[in-house]
Each structure stands twice: as C-alpha cells, then as structure tokens.
Amino acid sequence: xxxxxxxxxxxxxxxxxxxxxxxxxxxxxxxxxxxxxxxxxxxxxxxxxxxxxxxxxxxxxxxxxxxxxxxxxxxxxxxxxxxxxxxxxxxxxxxxxxxxxxxxxxxxxxxxxxxxxxxxxxxxxxxxxxxxxxxxxxxxxxxxxxxxxxxxxxxxxxxxxxxxxxxxxxxxxxxxxxxxxxxxxxxxxxxxxxxxxxxxxxxxxxxxxxxxxxxxxxxxxxxxxxxxxxxxxxxxxxxxxxxxxxxxxxxxxxxxxxxxxxxxxxxxxxxxxxxxxxxxxxxxx
Numbered sequence: 001x002x003x004x005x006x007x008x009x010x011x012x013x014x015x016x017x018x019x020x021x022x023x024x025x026x027x028x029x030x031x032x033x034x035x036x037x038x039x040x041x042x043x044x045x046x047x048x049x050x051x052x053x054x055x056x057x058x059x060x061x062x063x064x065x066x067x068x069x070x071x072x073x074x075x076x077x078x079x080x081x082x083x084x085x086x087x088x089x090x091x092x093x094x095x096x097x098x099x100x101x102x103x104x105x106x107x108x109x110x111x112x113x114x115x116x117x118x119x120x121x122x123x124x125x126x127x128x129x130x131x132x133x134x135x136x137x138x139x140x141x142x143x144x145x146x147x148x149x150x151x152x153x154x155x156x157x158x159x160x161x162x163x164x165x166x167x168x169x170x171x172x173x174x175x176x177x178x179x180x181x182x183x184x185x186x187x188x189x190x191x192x193x194x195x196x197x198x199x200x201x202x203x204x205x206x207x208x209x210x211x212x213x214x215x216x217x218x219x220x221x222x223x224x225x226x227x228x229x230x231x232x233x234x235x236x237x238x239x240x241x242x243x244x245x246x247x248x249x250x251x252x253x254x255x256x257x258x259x260x261x262x263x264x265x266x267x268x269x270x271x272x273x274x275x276x277x278x279x280x281x282x283x284x285x
Contacts, residue, residue: 137179
C-alpha cells in the first residue's frame with residue numbers, strides 16, 4: 001500500500017473477524033462469478049438468498065445457457081439492473097460453447113459484463129491467484145491510508161503492491177471487510193482499525209477518499225426515475241405478459257415516456273413485444 005507495517009496487522013485483525021458469506025465457502029468460478037455480478041450495486045443481505053436460489057436453478061454455465069432468458073430474469077427479480085442477468089446469461093452461453101471456464105484475466109474480460117474488477121475477483125476468489133481486487137471498500141481504505149485522492153492507475157498500483165505472496169484470497173477478502181465494517185463511508189470507526197497508527201488520514205482534515213478513484217458516490221434519486229419505471233414493468237412481467245396499451249399505466253409514466261423506455265428495454269433484449277402484448281424473452285438459448 002506504499003506504507004510499511006500494514007499487511008500483518010490487517011491479516012491478524014481480519015482472521016477471526018472475516019464475515020461468513022456463502023460465496024466465500026466455494027472456489028467454483030461460476031458460483032463466484034454469479035456472486036460478484038449480483039453484488040454490483042446491491043447490498044449483501046439482498047444477494048445472499050438470491051445467490052442460493054440462482055445456483056439451485058442454474059448450478060453451472062450449461063444449465064444457465066440452456067434456460068430461456070425469461071427464466072433467468074424472473075429469478076433475478078428483486079436485485080435490479082436486469083442487464084446484469086442478461087450479460088450473465090450470455091456469458092454462460094459463451095463459457096458453455098468454449099467447453100471450459102476462462103482462468104486468465106484476458107479470458108475473463110472477454111465475457112460480457114465482466115470488467116477489470118469482476119475479472120480480478122474471479123481470479124482471486126475462485127482460482128486463488130495473487131491479484132489485487134479493488135472494490136469501493138478497498139479503494140476507500142487505500143485513499144485514506146495514503147491520505148490523498150488516488151487516480152485509477154495509482155489505486156490499482158497500490159493494491160497490486162500490497163498483495164502478500166500466497167495470500168491473495170484472504171488478503172483481498174480481509175481488506176474488503178475492513179472497508180465494509182470499520183473504514184466505512186462517512187465516519188469510520190478509527191479506534192477499532194488495525195492500521196490507525198499508520199494511516200495518513202485518521203480523520204484529520206477532509207476525507208481523501210471522496211472523489212478518489214474506485215470509491216462509489218451516492219446513486220441518483222430512484223423515486224421518479226427511469227430506473228423505477230423500468231423496474232415496475234420488469235416486476236409486472238415476472239407474473240406474465242402485459243398488454244401493450246397497459247405499459248404506460250404499469251410504469252406510471254406518460255405514453256411517450258413509456259414508449260421510449262419500452263423501446264430501450266426491447267433493444268437491450270430484456271423484453272419482447274408480440275402483437276399487442278409485452279413479455280419476457282421465452283425463446284430457448
């Protein structure tokens with residue numbers, strides 16, 4: 001991390017405190033990928049039951065690939081951002097066609113919806129490769145410990161340099177938990193932090209993590225947004241088709257706005273229009 005004396009205190013702190021999350025008990029790359037995609041912009045408490053249900057229905061890429069996208073979207077309901085489910089479905093088809101799960105950064109990045117973070121997370125958490133994973137929690141810790149805002153290049157370089165050889169899995173998980181439970185957004189619990197004595201910030205002056213690369217910012221207002229309207233239609237469609245002339249009512253939007261949003265959902269492959277009905281994609285893969 002650019003500062004000495006951090007690795008051992010963090011690992012000693014995290015060992016007995018590591019959160020017992022179900023995806024931490026597996027090294028199956030499919031299960032890890034599903035967890036990482038679900039956790040994007042979604043709270044852990046909402047992901048846990050969905051992760052179990054999803055893997056019960058689609059335990060491996062071939063099972064997911066063979067299912068209609070509509071089935072995947074129905075199971076995904078409640079997590080939001082259904083494009084993630086569509087991308088996961090396409091990824092399952094590509095993995096199945098290839099006959100094996102990718103185990104390199106280049107191979108993982110070739111999957112739809114898989115960016116640098118998710119690719120590195122699969123490498124670290126499924127294959128136990130010593131790579132640095134930078135999520136919003138880790139990025140916040142790094143910026144605060146360094147005491148300054150970090151560029152994307154800097155935050156990844158610092159994370160890479162901090163990974164102790166042979167302990168990439170536990171190091172990344174522990175650093176994530178440190179950011180999630182102690183070095184939290186807003187007011188962190190500095191007295192409980194294992195590296196408070198070597199932290200360049202330690203709550204003195206402006207928070208350097210604000211505006212630093214990789215640190216999330218508050219989402220835009222949901223109520224009244226296009227996301228809310230799209231979500232209302234997707235939720236209705238999990239129960240069955242909706243009449244085309246009823247879409248605006250379901251979305252609670254003016255007809256022209258509803259038509260625009262419906263058109264976007266169709267272009268993204270998330271819904272279909274058959275005659276005078278709107279439904280979820282039901283074709284076989």
